[in-house]
Amino acid sequence: MTFWLIIALLQFLVPILLIGAIVVFFRKRKGGAAGRGISVSSEDNLSQLYLVVATAFFGVTLMSVSRDFGDLLRPDTALLLACIAGLALGYFVRAIYLIPLSLVGLVIWWVIRAGSWLDGTEVRTAALLAGPFLLFLLMYVLGRIQEHSASWKRFGWSYVALSLLSVTGILFVISTSVGLELFASLFEGEPFFAVWQVAASLLVFVLALLFTAVYALGKHELSTWEAGGIVLFVALMLVLVFIPPQDGFYVPGGEYRHYATELGPAGYVWGVVINLVLLLELLGILFAGYYRREEWLVNFAMISLFLFILIKYFDWFSTMLDRSVFFTLAGIILIGLGWSMERGRRYMLRSMAAAPQLP
Amino acid sequence: MPPEQLVPFVRTALTEGRSREDIYRDLLAQSHGLADIQAAVAAVDGESHKEDTQKRVVRIILVVGAMLVAAGVFSFIASNWQGMPREARVTVIVGFMLIMNVAGWFLREQYGYEKTGEAFLLLGSLIYGGGIFLVGQMYNIRTNWPDGFILWMLGVIPMALAVNSRYLLALGLPIAAFAMVGHPIGLYGGTAGYSGYLFTSTLLLAAATLSALAAGYVIRRKVIAENPGTLS
Numbered sequence: 001m002t003f004w005l006i007i008a009l010l011q012f013l014v015p016i017l018l019i020g021a022i023v024v025f026f027r028k029r030k031g032g033a034a035g036r037g038i039s040v041s042s043e044d045n046l047s048q049l050y051l052v053v054a055t056a057f058f059g060v061t062l063m064s065v066s067r068d069f070g071d072l073l074r075p076d077t078a079l080l081l082a083c084i085a086g087l088a089l090g091y092f093v094r095a096i097y098l099i100p101l102s103l104v105g106l107v108i109w110w111v112i113r114a115g116s117w118l119d120g121t122e123v124r125t126a127a128l129l130a131g132p133f134l135l136f137l138l139m140y141v142l143g144r145i146q147e148h149s150a151s152w153k154r155f156g157w158s159y160v161a162l163s164l165l166s167v168t169g170i171l172f173v174i175s176t177s178v179g180l181e182l183f184a185s186l187f188e189g190e191p192f193f194a195v196w197q198v199a200a201s202l203l204v205f206v207l208a209l210l211f212t213a214v215y216a217l218g219k220h221e222l223s224t225w226e227a228g229g230i231v232l233f234v235a236l237m238l239v240l241v242f243i244p245p246q247d248g249f250y251v252p253g254g255e256y257r258h259y260a261t262e263l264g265p266a267g268y269v270w271g272v273v274i275n276l277v278l279l280l281e282l283l284g285i286l287f288a289g290y291y292r293r294e295e296w297l298v299n300f301a302m303i304s305l306f307l308f309i310l311i312k313y314f315d316w317f318s319t320m321l322d323r324s325v326f327f328t329l330a331g332i333i334l335i336g337l338g339w340s341m342e343r344g345r346r347y348m349l350r351s352m353a354a355a356p357q358l359p
Numbered sequence: 360m361p362p363e364q365l366v367p368f369v370r371t372a373l374t375e376g377r378s379r380e381d382i383y384r385d386l387l388a389q390s391h392g393l394a395d396i397q398a399a400v401a402a403v404d405g406e407s408h409k410e411d412t413q414k415r416v417v418r419i420i421l422v423v424g425a426m427l428v429a430a431g432v433f434s435f436i437a438s439n440w441q442g443m444p445r446e447a448r449v450t451v452i453v454g455f456m457l458i459m460n461v462a463g464w465f466l467r468e469q470y471g472y473e474k475t476g477e478a479f480l481l482l483g484s485l486i487y488g489g490g491i492f493l494v495g496q497m498y499n500i501r502t503n504w505p506d507g508f509i510l511w512m513l514g515v516i517p518m519a520l521a522v523n524s525r526y527l528l529a530l531g532l533p534i535a536a537f538a539m540v541g542h543p544i545g546l547y548g549g550t551a552g553y554s555g556y557l558f559t560s561t562l563l564l565a566a567a568t569l570s571a572l573a574a575g576y577v578i579r580r581k582v583i584a585e586n587p588g589t590l591s
Contacts, residue, residue, distance in 0.1 A: 044582045046528045050575030053535045057568040060542045064561040067546055075547060093579050 048097040055086040055098060076112040079105055096154050100162040103139060107132045107166075110201065117197045124189035124245075127198045130237040133170060134205040137230055139163040141212045144221045164285060164297075167233070168304055171278040176311065180271055184249040192241055202241065206234060223291060229284050236277060246270070275312070282308060286348075293352050302341050309337055365391065365399035373403060421478035422526070429485035436493065445497055452490035459483035464522065477526045484515050484527055488534065502560070503553050505541030508534050509563040516574045528574070535571060538564075 059082030066073040073081075083105035090098030110131055118125060143159025146152040173179040192198050213230055216222035222230075249267040282304050289297025313333060365386065372382045379400065386396045432455055436448065443451070460483035467476025488511040494500075495507055512534045519527030542564065545553035554560075 041582065041586070042525060043578050044586070046525065046532075047575045047578035047582055049532055050528075050571050050578065053532065053539065054568055054571035054575055056539045057535070057564060057571055060539060061561065061564040061568050063543060063546055064555075064564050067555045068558055068561050075543075093576065094583070095575070095579065 048095045051089060051093065051095045052086075052097050052101060055082055055089060055102070058082050058085055076109050076116075079112075080109045083109065091155070096158050099155055099158045103159070103162055104166075107135050110135065114198050114201065117195050118192075121195060122189045123192050123194050123198070124187060124241075126186040126241045127192050127202060129170070129174070129183075129186055130202060130241050131198075131205065133167065133233065133237050134202065134209055136163045136166040136170075137233055138205065138209045138212060140167075140226075141209065141216050141222060141230065144226075145212065145216050145219070148219065148221050161296075164300065168278070168281065168285075171274065171281060172307070172311065175271070175274045175278050180267060180274075183270065183274070184246070184267065186240065187243065187246045187249070189245075206238075209234060223288070225284065225291075226288060229281070232277075232280075278308065290348055290352060295349065295352070298345060298348055298352075302345055306337060306341060309333065365395060366402050369396075369399045369403045418474055421474050422481065425478040425482040425485065429482055429489065432486060433489050433493075448497060449494065452486065452493060456483050456486045456490060459486060460518075467522075477524055480518075480522060480524055481526045481530060484518060484530055487511065487514055501557070503542070503545055503557055504550075505538040505545065506560055506563050508538040508541065509567045512538065513563075513566060513570055516570050520574060520577060528578070531574070535567065538567065 059078050062073060062078035062081055063075055066078065083102040086098045086102035086105065089095065090102060111128055114128055114131055118127070139159045140163035143156045143161075143163060146156030146159060148156070174183045192202070209230065213222060213227055217224070217227050246266040249264055249270070282301050285297055285304070286301035289295070289299075289301060368386075369382055372385075373379075382400070383396055387393070436443075436451060440448070459479050463476045463479030463481075463483060465476070466472040466479060470476075488507075491507050491510050491514075495502060512531050515527055515531045515534060518524075519531060541550075542560065544550055546555050
């Protein structure tokens with residue numbers, strides 16, 4: 001069970017990285033929405049890619065050496081060492097591509113370790129969701145702190161972008177009907193205190209997040225709204241890991257239903273809560289973009305809102321409506337959505353251009 | 360002066376490496392209207408965009424051509440494989456590789472055919488890579504299959520740096536990707552014919568790490584020197 005949960009969580013990260021690559025690609029083509037392109041030339045691009053390749057080869061070399069000497073290291077330890085080397089190298093030679101890849105590697109390392117700690121126990125697996133979520137929030141705050149320094153602005157941006165992509169991606173996945181099935185399984189089992197490594201990790205993550213958030217708030221790197229959003233997410237994660245097992249998440253389906261089970265009262269409540277949190281997060285990003293005058297945040301929020309409505313439409317209505325009605329309505333919704341998005345984006349960008357610069 | 364007459368001035372100034380701010384300042388000082396200057400700059404931008412597109416098309420055609428020739432060479436060798444003695448096979452492979460690299464260098468450096476020369480150099484590297492696998496198979500060399508890709512990459516990187524070719528550097532990346540993915544799958548997935556205890560693989564992986572690191576670092580130093588203060 002734990003193994004499949006790890007696989008499912010790792011699967012989140014692949015689309016996240018792909019979407020990230022697409023966003024980064026378009027951002028680069030535009031020369032950087034905020035004037036901070038991630039590569040200045042094709043040589044820069046190539047040099048960064050070679051450094052990524054070197055870091056990956058370093059990890060594989062460690063695995064191979066370990067095998068030659070009778071499995072000295074676990075594969076995840078090799079991953080950890082390669083990610084630490086990648087971060088150090090990235091900062092040393094100012095290669096921004098290494099930063100998000102190493103950070104994602106560190107998160108994957110923690111998920112694998114936590115999975116192995118939980119393996120063979122009856123402890124609930126909610127920590128496997130809460131841990132990465134808290135780490136990505138921590139990256140957001142660290143990114144905002146780094147952005148303050150002119151020397152590390154691009155690095156800060158990479159933390160923020162990775163964090164937003166990941167948090168939004170995870171919420172997207174668990175907000176769908178398939179994701180809710182996975183989500184329901186997180187509640188099963190005993191409290192995670194039985195496994196001290198997991199409990200200690202989560203405690204460290206929460207404390208680190210709170211300390212850095214307070215520091216960033218004090219230095220005005222984080223707005224009160226952003227801090228509020230982070231507190232909301234931490235609260236949600238704490239509820240997830242502490243709430244008692246949920247009865248009635250799924251109930252047997254009716255005689256004419258497609259599925260053997262369907263969402264019960266608890267399932268509906270959690271479905272609404274997750275979708276509401278996702279919607280609030282996207283609106284929060286939109287307004288953060290407006291407040292900070294960061295065009296890429298506005299674009300990111302707009303694209304995500306578009307995907308949100310599209311995915312929800314297919315997720316909720318695809319089994320209910322006749323196919324022709326389904327496609328016609330989908331088309332009309334998309335055209336309407338595209339038009340309103342273009343209009344809204346223009347309005348926001350115009351307002352951003354007209355608004356006085358924040359101190 | 361109407362914008363048509365400003366266009367040659369703007370074109371020359373941009374070719375000389377002058378900044379747009381300088382050009383605007385000069386022309387405004389000569390009492391030209393802002394709209395005329397903008398129209399002239401836009402016209403030159405349009406020309407360079409067209410030129411870029413043409414260059415890109417030529418580059419794509421040449422790269423596709425190089426790949427097709429490489430495929431043709433390997434088909435020729437494969438179809439006559441049984442009838443050729445070992446020495447002849449190695450001679451054909453090494454000969455083709457040398458001819459392409461030498462021709463590429465001459466075309467690029469001596470005759471100024473930059474893109475065609477690059478395409479020949481690319482072809483030389485493709486033949487080199489194919490040759491590694493053919494020689495490995497011919498002499499039954501005991502290696503793991505991703506090792507061939509590492510050897511290929513180890514040859515392509517110095518060549519790319521020596522001839523300062525972006526094509527070859529770009530070629531090194533997908534080659535590296537095969538080795539990077541192939542080795543862990545072999546080590547932990549148990550691919551048929553893969554030996555996890557072959558020390559040659561470990562040595563090659565270490566060489567690949569150092570080689571990629573050196574390539575990345577060398578190019579990075581150049582980029583930092585060319586763009587001071589922009590990589591913060």
